[in-house]
Amino acid sequence: MGKLSAKKNILGVFVTVTVCTTIIALVLCLAQHYTVDLPHGTQYGMVFDAGSSHTSLFIYKWPGGKENNTGIVSQVKVCEVDGGGISSYKQDPPAAAQSLRQCLDVAKATIPVEQQQSCPVYLGATAGMRLLRLQDENATNDIMEEVTKTINGYPFNFRGAQILSGMAEGAYGWVTINYILEGFIKHTFEGKWVPPKAGRILGALDLGGGSTQIAFTPKDPVKQPDSEAALQLYGHRYGVYTHSYLCFGKDQAMKQLQAYLVEMSGSSAIVMHPCYHTGFNLTLTLGDLYDSPCVSKPGNIDPEKSVTFSGTSDPDQCLNLIRFVVNITECPHSPDCGFNGVYQPPVHGEFFAYSAYYYTFDFLGLAPQAPLPKVTSTIETFCKKSWNSLLAEYPDTKEKYLREYCASAQYIMTILVQGYKFNETWDKIYFQKKVADTDIGWTLGYMLNLTNLIAPRHPLVVTGVQRSQWAAEVFFIVFALFLSLVLLIFLFVWQPEH
Ligand SMILES: Nc1ncnc2c1ncn2[C@@H]1O[C@H](COP(=O)(O)OP(=O)(O)O)[C@@H](O)[C@H]1O
């Protein structure tokens, strides 16, 4: 009896000790993970993408403090600014700034108050402002000053408004894609950041309204230094070929096409437009038509006079016409050319095509990927439809987009296949808007660079629980369990001989 109760007491002590050590070990383990995951709270950053047609505000977050250089910036929210791009406010610059307020208020409501002071905010303007600068430098400066004043009035860390160069716009799009895909560094199972073994680096194809960009790492070194963005990321050098075609965004290309048709018609009041649908008519004043540095104004025009484009639903004729806008024959760097005689090494690897590439192909049911014959037949069938049948088929699509999908699709085909020469490699293009809930565009790459989140000689930061520490913790738990099992056996199975 006495022997049994002594056994019980010993057993009780050991079970208690074992359970306690196991719990302590588990708590230590979890606490370790917790403190690494949330070391100094979450940090936020924001970028205004002031495009030619529209402005969006992107809000990002990442783990704050020392461990912030780890490639885990994610998108929290996008706020769409009402109205047109900031360049459309040249007659009223304060209104450009006013238009941003609603999204700044959304940001204030989204970001915790204690994080707002340290939240960097950038505004980057693209082709719309590049074009306005060519036309009216004073209006451009006024708009930039007004938006600066307004954003400065908010409790964030505003770091300035800039007009991006076309090259920067292309290169930052490329950085965004490869950062989200973890092409530069990879998060391993053990929680380390290491360079990926077989780095999958993708190219970037951006179709805006005012300009279009291509950026990729060619197979051979770039032959023209001014076409190369030399990027030093996480200790590795990337030679990225990039070119931005100003005036070849889809809206400016369509304007060039309209001006060409007017010129061909001898300035008649009604002009047939093969890329528009039968039954669709668009009336513009000559003042509106020629209000862009991308179209050359004939001598003396009456800006009040109007011209009406009348659709003919003729896809073949549309394609032929686009070839007058996109010069695919001139090539001073033969055979290394894009279009309009621009130097371009042969396209290499896979590409993401975003912005208006995606919107157009998604609308036509051709995203993320479709074989070339299916693409051409879908576009052909769509372009042949009458305007009335389109309105009936797509009652919820905005008219300003619906009327241009045929023209945009034919334009896209021309620049991708004839311009950049994706004929053999068509299936390497993915028409995509997002990756891992983050929009593809230049804004993330821009913010990562300006906030030093992808420092040139940044050492690979180790986060999470290191393998040795993790192994020690597991060993401790297993050892404690093993010990209690041995004791149980010792007390109940092993009977000493008397
Ligand atoms: N839902 C949509 N369908 C078709 N086109 C769209 C849609 N949303 C945006 N776009 C187009 O995408 C382009 C975006 O260009 P934007 O970023 O404003 O100009 P840029 O980059 O040249 O400064 C514009 O041509 C716009 O018309």
Ligand SMILES: [Ca+2]
């Ligand atoms: Ca854009």
